[in-house]
Amino acid sequence: MPVLQTLLPLYIPLVGWVTLGVILGRVLPRSVPERLGKFLFWIGVPASIMIFLRQADLTASVWLAPLVSWIAVLLGAALAVLWIKGQVYLAIGSSRSSRSSPRSISVSAKARTSGLKSHLSHWLSPQQLRQKPTQGSFLLSTMVGNTGYLGYPVALTLVGPQYFGWAVFYDTLGSTLAAYGLGVVLAAYFGMKSSRGRELLGALVKNPALWSFWVGLWLRTVTFPDAVELGLQGIAWLIIGLSLLLLGMRLSRIQSWRNVQQASVGLGIKMVLVPLILGYGLQFLGITGLPHLVLVLQMGMPPAFATLVIAEAYDLDRELTVTTLALGSVIILLTLPVWLWLFG
Numbered sequence: 001m002p003v004l005q006t007l008l009p010l011y012i013p014l015v016g017w018v019t020l021g022v023i024l025g026r027v028l029p030r031s032v033p034e035r036l037g038k039f040l041f042w043i044g045v046p047a048s049i050m051i052f053l054r055q056a057d058l059t060a061s062v063w064l065a066p067l068v069s070w071i072a073v074l075l076g077a078a079l080a081v082l083w084i085k086g087q088v089y090l091a092i093g094s095s096r097s098s099r100s101s102p103r104s105i106s107v108s109a110k111a112r113t114s115g116l117k118s119h120l121s122h123w124l125s126p127q128q129l130r131q132k133p134t135q136g137s138f139l140l141s142t143m144v145g146n147t148g149y150l151g152y153p154v155a156l157t158l159v160g161p162q163y164f165g166w167a168v169f170y171d172t173l174g175s176t177l178a179a180y181g182l183g184v185v186l187a188a189y190f191g192m193k194s195s196r197g198r199e200l201l202g203a204l205v206k207n208p209a210l211w212s213f214w215v216g217l218w219l220r221t222v223t224f225p226d227a228v229e230l231g232l233q234g235i236a237w238l239i240i241g242l243s244l245l246l247l248g249m250r251l252s253r254i255q256s257w258r259n260v261q262q263a264s265v266g267l268g269i270k271m272v273l274v275p276l277i278l279g280y281g282l283q284f285l286g287i288t289g290l291p292h293l294v295l296v297l298q299m300g301m302p303p304a305f306a307t308l309v310i311a312e313a314y315d316l317d318r319e320l321t322v323t324t325l326a327l328g329s330v331i332i333l334l335t336l337p338v339w340l341w342l343f344g
Helices: 004-029 033-055 062-101 108-124 131-142 151-158 161-189 197-203 208-219 226-253 262-283 290-298 306-313 318-343
Strands: none
Touching: 004 226, 004 318, 033 151, 033 161, 033 226, 062 131, 062 151, 062 161, 062 262, 062 290, 131 161, 131 262, 131 306, 151 161, 151 226, 151 262, 151 290, 161 208, 161 290, 161 306, 197 306, 208 306, 226 306, 226 318, 262 290, 290 318, 306 318
């Protein structure tokens, strides 16, 4: 019951805004979410970061947040690589054993071999397993989370503005840099194109969220009248609602739900294994309390929409990326109670 009472103030607006966005995304022209996205990217989200940072507790330990973010990114990538290599090894081993088997092989042995092949085919065929674009999409889905548009409202609602700085540091100096830095490098390696790297790296440098982060730190020294401060808080929360609305609009455009089982493996790594391992690891190192919960919540976010931008730019497996985004946005409703129960 305590967990349910904690989640209700989050789930009601979260589900409400996202559902409204899904409905509006299906009836409004495509230009509406595009314009809303540009407004939030260039003005809305940077403004909310600057406003909420005024109330955040930015002690020296807050700089642990980007470090934890990078550890989560690298751990997710390592687990994904191990899983891909294991599947490729099993697929190749199964193929070799079937070729070397004598014709007198028993019916039961054939059935076992057929069953193993059928099990592997639920993930990907041996041919697909060797395709670098699919491997690249799977890898990206385990690395970078939606720690901005979704992570911010979750952290603000469940933890409060005081520790919002941990979420901002995790996102701007961790997830964002990882997506358009390491993510672009990996996409160039696994993808079919390599000419868009400068454009995406340029997008990282010009990302207004990074610049607003430093401006917000400076504005903490400026004192506003109480009425102005209250008005700014209202604007910031409205921007959070619009961000969830945009998330729903983007989800409404997703048509493909193929590769669900493949996507669920990547989400299991990104949204379950990584926060579980690092969540207990941080506790062992003495990081506890609400800052610890913020880090776990950010680690448990579904993959970021930046993964789709990168996948399209480098001709990765777009269908797998789209399915992972859609499925992850649903699974987050199931994993949040778990993190509150374990670490809240």
